[in-house]
Amino acid sequence: MNELVFFINNVVISGLTIGSIYALGAVGITLIFSILRFAHFAHADLMTLGAFFAFFLTAMFPAVGPALGLPTAFVMLPLAMAMTALAAVYIDKGFYKPLRRHGVKPIVIVMASLGVTLMLQGLIRMFMGTSSRSMYIDDRKGIHRIELPFDLANRPIVLTDPQIIIILLLVVIVIALHLFLTRTRLGKAMRAMSDNPDLARVSGINTDTVVKVTWIIAGSLAAIAGTMLSLDVSLKPDLSFHLLLPIFAAAIVGGVGHPYGALAGGFVIGFAETLSVFNWAVLLRPWRDYLWFDLPATLAFVPSEYKITVPFFILLAILVWRPTGLFKGKVL
Amino acid sequence: MLMKLPMKETLMIVALAVAVLLLMQVxxxxxxxxxxxxxxxxxxxxxxxxxxxxxxxxxxxxxxxxxxxxxxxxxxxxxxxxQSFWESELSGELGVAVLKLVAAVALVYAVLQLHRIKVPRSIRLPITLIVMATLYLWVVNGFAPVTQGIVSQHGxxxxxxxxxxxxxxxxxxxxxxxxxxxxxxxxxxxxxxxxxxxxxxxxxxxxxxxxxxxxxxxxxxxxxxxxxxxxxxxxxxxxxxxxxxxxxxxxxxxxxxxxxxxxxxxxxxxxxxxxxxxxxxxxxxxxxxxxxxxxxxxxxxxxxxxxxxxxxxxxxxxxxxxxxxxxxxxxxxxxxxxxxxxxxxxxxxxxxxxxxxxxxxxxxxxxxxxxxxxxxxxxxxxxxxxxxxxxxxxxxxxxxxxxxxxxxxxxxxxxxxxxxxxx
Known part of the structure; x- marks a missing residue:
């Protein structure tokens, strides 16, 4: 049974956590893709930016969290979300909107987003240095050990505060996003614009507002994902580098322009990553005597230094076999 | 016919040349x-x-x-x-590993061509996935000992x-x-x-x-x-x-x-x-x-x-x-x-x-x-x-x-x- 606990700790829980984070990023990418029709390369840096805003706020008010019994950065999340959303709206205003108005090809805006990526990266590193930081200043990461009630397993299931929060938060966000997109006027306008921007415009939808709302949603989700990831691991300036491919892979696997697909894609990528670097030898060890081969100490599909290749190969496989993604994305 | 040199371009190139000369001086x-x-x-x-x-x-x-x-x-x-690597047995073993890789690629290619003999899609996909996973593990396990040997013995x-x-x-x-x-x-x-x-x-x-x-x-x-x-x-x-x-x-x-x-x-x-x-x-x-x-x-x-x-x-x-x-x-x-x-x-x-x-x-x-x-x-x-x-x-x-x-x-x-x- 201990092997099963090991599996739960290393695959189920970490897959759920990283999957939720990828899902939040991928939802933002897919929304931007469907409304503005370009691949927003600076999204992973928006996530990093959100995490740094949360870090700033934590450093300014370190005592808030312990008073409420929650991680300070999480308490500061609404403020960080607002700041990131504002940054996203202004980045759009400063760099993408003029290009859109010029009527350039979408690929030129993609390039501009790469320029924005570099600028954000440069700014963050110039001000914060290149070392990694802990998001906990006055408080410590809460770790819960759940002892299993039966005798066969003597190892506990380990869960941390940020892991619990991100999984619960994702459920709340999904419900809220679903209600927003299907019940509110603005949400319906967004869907209309993603289906047919010209038709949306002539039927009286204020496309500027829709674009702004898209950036606000994408920016807030990016801030949540970035903050929770750096709470769970640590705050690094090169966070974005490790996020960029997975979130794009998740958005494409789910079908571009499909928010629910992006959620599923996030979990597909998250679990694929954790499963491929998982040491299967641990699970097979109880059956060691029945196997026809010698069990090596480590038996993983991919050595962990090649973890970054996993999302890429899933991406390629999807592009070859089903370019529209699992859920038949609209924009191709 | 003598081509007229475009003014703007010429000026920029001359300016660049001057800048490079300046760089060399400094x-x-x-x-x-x-x-x-x-x-x-x-x-x-x-x-x-x-x-x-x-x-x-x-x-x-x-x-x-x-x-x-x-x-x-x-x-x-x-x-x-x-020389020490090529004269050792490891070079031969590396050759075997490379041959395994080539064979695996050929097999995967063959499996991807199954649609030509009218194998239905529902069977094709699982076959492809299983063959690819097996071959992948086979090739990786073929390479691992050889490459480790090379690193430890010959750099x-x-x-x-x-x-x-x-x-x-x-x-x-x-x-x-x-x-x-x-x-x-x-x-x-x-x-x-x-x-x-x-x-x-x-x-x-x-x-x-x-x-x-x-x-x-x-x-x-x-x-x-x-x-x-x-x-x-x-x-x-x-x-x-x-x-x-x-x-x-x-x-x-x-x-x-x-x-x-x-x-x-x-x-x-x-x-x-x-x-x-x-x-x-x-x-x-x-x-x-x-x-x-x-x-x-x-x-x-x-x-x-x-x-x-x-x-x-x-x-x-x-x-x-x-x-x-x-x-x-x-x-x-x-x-x-x-x-x-x-x-x-x-x-x-x-x-x-x-x-x-x-x-x-x-x-x-x-x-x-x-x-x-x-x-x-x-x-x-x-x-x-x-x-x-x-x-x-x-x-x-x-x-x-x-x-x-x-x-x-x-x-x-x-x-x-x-x-x-x-x-």
């Missing part, structure tokens, strides 16, 4: 020639990008990967032979000891082969997908080169790589680098001539037609995806050659030294600032941007140091200690800013593309 001739040689290697890479982006409108975000392949091939082919497999031009040529061919597979998958899709895929493939190439200690010595780096011309110890720094510069200059001249002919020929016209109006050119019977694949592979070949020339000049193969910032986005700035689709503009952009790039670090550091000095003097402000690493980050910001500004205010670059009309 920093010393040897340093100046070094900057020029590196700029010429970057110019070859940039010419590869200008045909992809300028001629055909393809967004390659993974230039670093193709440059790294070029560098790797220059290392593998030209580095002296490691790495060493080079092949071939002449330098062979390394550069193979660098181009290898980069082109990788580009063929990537392009084959992504060029039929929306252009954004090519950007994402190339970005990914560059990281994977780097991860592979960095972690394959048996092949590249990984982080230990390989040096010195042999030069195609006499080295500094024989004829002195300035002379050796000048000789190297003449080699790359000849290479650029050949490439420039060929690209110029291609651009003005029917092939170039067709490429521009596809770039400017995909729909109408496919209505004219042009195979759009095939042509794009052609130009993508061609561009990547040039990037491989440029990368090989760069690695040979540096004399060291260091997989960690391949940075997306230097080897992807710097090239992008060179091309979009110089003028996409204009070969002369691209070469101008390469030299111009590279000179700014190398000079920006000392300048930024000087400015930051003065600020911290003044701040310390006037406000007793304690400056952070890692100024030099932060000054480097200012480059990142500047490159990003230049990209966005050029796209916004001068989308055609300093040397706009000139489309000749024949009457």
């Amino acid at each position: 920093m010393g001739t040897a340093y100046g020639v070094r900057v020029l040689v590196e700029a010429s290697c970057y110019a070859i890479i940039a010419l590869g990008l200008t045909i992809q982006w300028g001629y055909a409108g393809l967004f390659n975000a993974g230039i670093m990967g193709f440059v790294a392949i070029g560098g790797f091939s220059a290392m593998l082919l030209t580095f002296p032979v490691n 790495f497999i060493g080079g092949l000891g071939l002449p330098v031009w062979a390394g550069w040529l193979v660098g181009g061919i290898l980069a082109g082969t990788v580009a063929y597979f990537i392009g084959h998958i992504c060029l039929g899709l929306r252009s954004d997908y090519l950007a994402i895929a190339t970005l990914g493939v560059a990281e994977i190439i780097k991860a592979f080169l960095k972690n394959s200690d048996w092949l590249t010595r990984g982080t230990l780096t390989v040096s010195p790589l042999p030069w195609p011309v006499p080295g500094a110890s024989e004829v002195g720094f300035v002379m050796a680098r000048a000789l190297y510069l003449s080699v790359t200059a000849v290479l650029i001249a050949i490439i420039f001539y060929l690209l110029h002919r291609a651009y003005n020929g029917p092939w170039g016209r067709m490429m521009r037609a596809i770039r400017d109006n995909e729909l109408s050119s496919s209505a004219m019977g042009k195979d759009v995806n095939q042509r794009r694949l052609e130009v993508f592979v061609l561009g990547c070949i040039l990037m491989g050659i440029g990368g090989a020339a760069l690695a040979t000049f540096n004399g060291i193969f260091d997989p960690n030294g391949y940075l997306p910032l230097n080897h992807t986005f710097l090239i992008w700035v060179m091309v979009i600032l110089g003028g996409p689709g204009n070969n002369l503009g691209t070469i101008f952009g390469a030299v111009f941007v590279y000179v700014i790039w190398v000079m920006s670090e000392p300048v930024a550091l000087f400015i930051l140091n003065s600020i911290s000095y003044l701040g310390d003097m006037w406000f007793a402000w304690e400056a952070p200690s890692d100024f030099s690493s932060r000054a480097l980050q200012a480059r990142v910001f500047t490159i990003g800013l230049i990209i966005t500004l050029v796209l916004r205010y001068a989308p055609k670059g300093l040397f706009p593309e000139k489309v000749q009309h024949h009457h």
Whole structure:
């Protein structure tokens, strides 16, 4: 049974956590893709930016969290979300909107987003240095050990505060996003614009507002994902580098322009990553005597230094076999 | 008939030449020639990008990967032979492992052809997945003991000891082969997908080169790589680098001539037609995806050659030294600032941007140091200690800013593309 606990700790829980984070990023990418029709390369840096805003706020008010019994950065999340959303709206205003108005090809805006990526990266590193930081200043990461009630397993299931929060938060966000997109006027306008921007415009939808709302949603989700990831691991300036491919892979696997697909894609990528670097030898060890081969100490599909290749190969496989993604994305 | 020299272009080139001469005066001739040689290697890479982006409108975000392949091939082919490895049994075992890989690739290919004998899709997919997973594990387990043995006994497999031009040529061919597979998958899709895929493939190439200690010595780096011309110890720094510069200059001249002919020929016209109006050119019977694949592979070949020339000049193969910032986005700035689709503009952009790039670090550091000095003097402000690493980050910001500004205010670059009309 201990092997099963090991599996739960290393695959189920970490897959759920990283999957939720990828899902939040991928939802933002897919929304931007469907409304503005370009691949927003600076999204992973928006996530990093959100995490740094949360870090700033934590450093300014370190005592808030312990008073409420929650991680300070999480308490500061609404403020960080607002700041990131504002940054996203202004980045759009400063760099993408003029290009859109010029009527350039979408690929030129993609390039501009790469320029924005570099600028954000440069700014963050110039001000914060290149070392990694802990998001906990006055408080410590809460770790819960759940002892299993039966005798066969003597190892506990380990869960941390940020892991619990991100999984619960994702459920709340999904419900809220679903209600927003299907019940509110603005949400319906967004869907209309993603289906047919010209038709949306002539039927009286204020496309500027829709674009702004898209950036606000994408920016807030990016801030949540970035903050929770750096709470769970640590705050690094090169966070974005490790996020960029997975979130794009998740958005494409789910079908571009499909928010629910992006959620599923996030979990597909998250679990694929954790499963491929998982040491299967641990699970097979109880059956060691029945196997026809010698069990090596480590038996993983991919050595962990090649973890970054996993999302890429899933991406390629999807592009070859089903370019529209699992859920038949609209924009191709 | 004497062609009238265009005023603006001539002036800019003269200004650049003066700037380079000034650089040589201030920093010393040897340093100046070094900057020029590196700029010429970057110019070859940039010419590869200008045909992809300028001629055909393809967004390659993974230039670093193709440059790294070029560098790797220059290392593998030209580095002296490691006799102890080839005389040991491990070379035979490595051969067996490679044969396993070839057999596995052949089998996967065969499985992918199952649809030809009318195997239904529902059976095909599980078969493919199972065969691929099994073969993958088989190949990986075939390689693991051999590569570990090589690393522990011989360091790495060493080079092949071939002449330098062979390394550069193979660098181009290898980069082109990788580009063929990537392009084959992504060029039929929306252009954004090519950007994402190339970005990914560059990281994977780097991860592979960095972690394959048996092949590249990984982080230990390989040096010195042999030069195609006499080295500094024989004829002195300035002379050796000048000789190297003449080699790359000849290479650029050949490439420039060929690209110029291609651009003005029917092939170039067709490429521009596809770039400017995909729909109408496919209505004219042009195979759009095939042509794009052609130009993508061609561009990547040039990037491989440029990368090989760069690695040979540096004399060291260091997989960690391949940075997306230097080897992807710097090239992008060179091309979009110089003028996409204009070969002369691209070469101008390469030299111009590279000179700014190398000079920006000392300048930024000087400015930051003065600020911290003044701040310390006037406000007793304690400056952070890692100024030099932060000054480097200012480059990142500047490159990003230049990209966005050029796209916004001068989308055609300093040397706009000139489309000749024949009457």
